[in-house]
Amino acid sequence: MGGSKIDVIGQIIGGETSRIFIREKSGSRIELGDLLVAEEDDGNYSILQVKDLVYHSQIPQIMRELASGLQLEGHGSHMEFLDEELRNYIIAEAKTILQIRDNEPQLPKTLPNFFGQVRRIEDDDLKFLMEEKIKNPLYLGNVRSGSKELKTSIHIDAREAIPHHILIPATTGRGKSNLVKVMLWELMNIENIGMLVLDPHDEYYGRNELGLKDHPNQEKLRYYSTDTSNIHGMVESLRINIKSIKPEHFDGIVKFTDAQRDALKLYHNTYRKEWIPHIIREEKIEEVESKTLSVIRRKFDNILGIYAENGQIKSRGSVFKTNDGESTIKNIIKSLEDGEIVIIDTSKLTGKAELLVGSIIIWAIFNKYQKYKAKGVLEEKPIIGIVIEEAPRVLGKEVIERQGHNIYSIIAREGRKFNIGLVAITQLVSLIPRTILANMNTKIILGNEMSQERAEIIASASQDLSDDNRTIASLDRGEAIVTSVFTKFAVPIKIPLFDEHVKDKINKIREKPPLLSLEDL
């Protein structure tokens, strides 16, 4: 840093606190989102981020139009702009995102030096990030300057960030699955974090490709699937006995009228674990009308695939069972409490069934953790994270208004108190109420070309991203901005490709010499 000759790529020529104008040195190719450093004499420096790039010229517009016309119409071979690099140039509009004073990062309160020269950021400039002591570091990627990846890695404290909820907004093809895969891989290295992953595309375990099953700590992984054929590793059959289902599990997931909901409770209170068979067999309770009972039965048939045949309760589907899967929920809860990663392959399930499976599990863990808190032992327990895709299905304004709150929205509002958090993935942030978005204290923003969605993301970010509209739109696959109450600034990152990241990790382990066994000794 200070003292040595710097590789200047621009010079500050004016602006204001939120828009600093930097004239680009010709050929420097400053990029949108680039991180630049403006040094001061005392070794302190400011980190600026490029928010916009604008053409400027000393040549009047009319002259440029004429020159262009001459060239386009074939008269330009005898003409060229002289001193082109002096007269035609690019102004980068940047914002100071951080000031480093005595090696301590601070929010910017002063402007960098007028006419100060700027250079590209280097890993050394981010030493303060590397020196940060994070107890449970969850690696997200490396710091990115424009499209250039630095060596400095970005971590957030998983035990802090997950209960405060993580939102991953992105449109298709911007790398959200890859990000979640990388995050889960990294979470498998951290103790005392239980993760429930509802996996509607069956993409995290790595059934036929590299996945979490290849992790060195694979014993921490539990994989539940309805399809256990042709699979290596420790797959467990996703079978849930209908005795595990309670009326509240349907809250906000399946639409019931008040009368129907009352009926559900009544049947549950009356028949406890056998309540569903009684409904399916349409065994009447006095207070419940036949019509109501009939509708509920039909709904259960549709969603659970449970029906009665000659008085016998049968299951049509592969998940909800009448005489099997009694310990599934219990086992899943135990795994989560043991700090394991539980993947539920819901790829063969309908959307409603998937949410219902999640609801059953989450209600169970939520109730347990409420009790732990009441007993004062909550802090001894692992924190719980729930990965849910297409989050507006359960967190959407309309859904909540129409069907009332569900366990996912309850977790979004209250989960933090019980160390349970969501990792919510969505393409449509605008469908989620502001109150819930505001509760999601870490957002890993991937590229998004929809302006309305960008506006919502920006409005609910933990840092001021008001100038990042274009930057978010231009984020390429694997590029992201991490905005969090746990980071000093909105950090642009490059997420590694899962396959490369994993291969690298697996190779490192393989390279280690094998430990000598007792017999060898």
Place this chain on the structure above:
Amino acid sequence: MLGVVEKIIKALEEDVNRGLGRPYLQSGNYKIYDFNEENFKPLKDVEPRLMAFVDGGNNTVLNAPTFSLQINRVYFNLFRGKERQRPSSGMPEKIEFLSYLNVSKDGQVGKVKIFPLSEEHSRYLPREEDLRVTLPGPPDFYQRSRMFSVARRFAEWSFSTHIIEEELDDGDILVKDGSLQASFEGENKYLDRVMKTAHKMGINLVGLSKTSTLSTDTGNSLIASIKKFAEHKKYDRWCYYPIAKEIVNGERPGSMIMAVKLHKLTEYIFRMDFLKTGHDEVEVVSAIGENTVDPTFPGYPYGLIDADLNARVRMDEVKLYRTRILSALSEDVLEKLKSHIRALDAHERLNMIANMIKD
């Protein structure tokens, strides 16, 4: 009205259809040459040469009937063909100074004191004792205002002499905005010095005039006449010489006046004053032509456009100096000064009102 317009059109037609006539120069120091088609020479593609372009600018800080304070700037740049070069000698690219023109009590003589803004610039400036001018005719403002630029003009010559000595070499070119003719008493001394230096060092000294009042003896514009004459020739770019040659007795050759069309796509023909050092006039003009390809003003050297922009003294700079000087004056001096200034600033006030209306 219709009759008036027709009369004007008739008069214009007569004027533009006049015969070419012979070149005519007011100054008797030149030998005039008749028009001759053989004097047109096409420009060539040549190896780029090192060229220095020089221009100056001045603007009024304070002005009263008895004095005038000017801020002056003289600037040069270097190009080899189309490529800008850095000065190699370490001399400054621009010199700046304040000049104070003071009129004698009888109103006939103006003396100029100069105040360089940096002491390092002193060596490039003219000597104060040379900046003594006899004011032309009755002491009216507009005649006198021409005198404001005397210090700047002298400084342009003295700075040019240094540029030739310190930055240029045999065969290089110095192009100055304007002609190589003196306008002020005592100016010839500086002009002669730069010409002698150029000749001695083998430097081609060129003055390029954006406007020319040269005419023919039939009253036509000389440049327009040559343009018309050039229509017979199908050259894309050319130079025409000699139009006139300076008659000198002494250590240097006389300069030559020529007309040049420096770019294929230009309509502009310029007067060029040329103090040559060899017999390669066409090559030298062609080399200058290489610098005229910028689309902002095809046919005019970009080096001079750049020199003009950098030498220009803008009004905001003037205001800055005016404020600094006026704020440092004592109250009674300031009061007296105001009455002097008001004697002349009504014109400025009128301009200000006109600008406000325009806005």
